[in-house]
Amino acid sequence: MIESLFIIFMFIGLLIGLATGHPLAFVLGGVGIIFGIVGWGFGILNIFINSIYGIMNNYTLVAIPLFVLMANFLSGSKIADGLFESMRLLFGRVRGGIALSVVLVSTVFAATTGVVGASVVTMGVLGIPILLKYGYDKELSTGVVAAGGTLGILIPPSIMLVLMGAQSRVSVGELFQSTLIPGVLLAFLYCVYILIICWIYPEKGPGLSKEEAKSIPLGNKIKGVLVNLIPPLILVVAVLGSIFIGVATPTEASGVGAFVALIMSICYGKFSFKFLQEAVYDTAKTTAMCLIILVGASIFASAFLTLNGDQVLQNFVEALGLGKWGVFAMMFIVTFILGMFIDWIGIVMIIFPIFLPLIEAYDFNMLWVITCLALVLQTSFLTPPFGYSLFFIKGIVPPNITLGIIYKGAFPFVIIICLVTILAIIFPSLILWLPELVG
Secondary structure (H helix, E strand, O other): OOOHHHHHHHHHHHHHHHHHOOOOOHHHHHHHHHHHHHHHOOOOHHHHHHHHHHHHHHHHHHHHHHHHHHHHHHHOOOOOHHHHHHHHHHOOOOOOHHHHHHHHHHHOOOOOOOHHHHHHHHHOOOOOOOHHHOOOOOOOOHHHHHHHHHHHHHHOOHHHHHHHHHHOOOOOOHHHHHHHHHHHHHHHHHHHHHHHHHHHHHHHHOOOHHHHHHHHOOOHHHHHHHHHHHHHHHHHHHHHHHHHHOOOOHHHHHHHHHHHHHHHHOOOOOOOOOHHHHHHHHHHHHHHHHHHHHHHHHHHHHHHHHHHHHHHHHHHHHHHHHOOOOHHHHHHHHHHHHHOOOOOHHHHHHHHHHHHHHHHHHOOOOOHHHHHHHHHHOOOOOOOOOOHHHHHOOOOOOOOHHHHHHHHHHHHHHOOOOOOOHHHHHHOHHHHHHHHHHE
């Protein structure tokens, strides 16, 4: 009974800390220390120290700064600019063709960055002015950029998958493999939605004029796409190919990716010492944010487990009588709701200490469930009131495009994400086929 009260008060303290606007890392760490000492004594500090030391020795986490550095090199080298312009001209005559170009370029960019902020802002700056210029619907324009840019957190390499793997002790390489097909399927369904909506309502996504389409020969358009597409594909093959065929671990592949991205920035003539300084500085800020949250979460999880929180939670869930699949559904509903209020790092750090014991207790396939959760976490960037991609878009659009318009534009893509998640639940092979094949 006392243990149950401690666990309840731990989560009440967590909610109060987050609701009052305190940084997530210090809320997690502070609540863990306070309740750990009160419930266990000062001896729990040794457990905290060992837990933090385990994070320091986690070789997998080295991939985070390297993938972020790779993303910063690519973002600064403006590699997406030429690719987007070439694809815009190639697909421009198709209804919704420019929106299709946004999704396709976002998919390629997602496979080379793994950072949502970089993808959304880059595609927003490049795509939204063009979409609006050619008469595209405001809701469709903002929605397709927000959803396309958010693919960067799912399609490997992704820092979210690195953190999820480190927290769950599931192979990051297997997570990269398991999310590849769902990520590509998601991008494909985005394109299908664009084609359908622009076929039903042509005014939402008109094609380019014949004059502009004919101004550049088809051969030049195809050549432009290939010239701008081949370097990112080389990077994707260098990173993901080395992981999938077993030549390199994700950590080693992240180093390869950062090096190749640096070479590409030099070849594109964008390299300078100022460019390097800004890339390294931004990488340090992002890495520090991720790791300090990871330290706080580790303290919270250690206190939670030391106070038998996993057993208390399992007993509570069994008392509810939800059954195996009721618990499964509850995990996804909770994750979706949290996504409306907390960013993905906070959600992962909060729910994993709670959900992992339940996944093991009910004998679910850990890789399958975590991949499905990664799919649901896509919605955390697109659901109001605190969808980060929506605010990124608001920061770069004209003042006449309100948050309400951006929310409406993102809603159909949230539905598509939920649909793909349901498909992945019904057909686990969408997730497990590639890891089994490679394995």
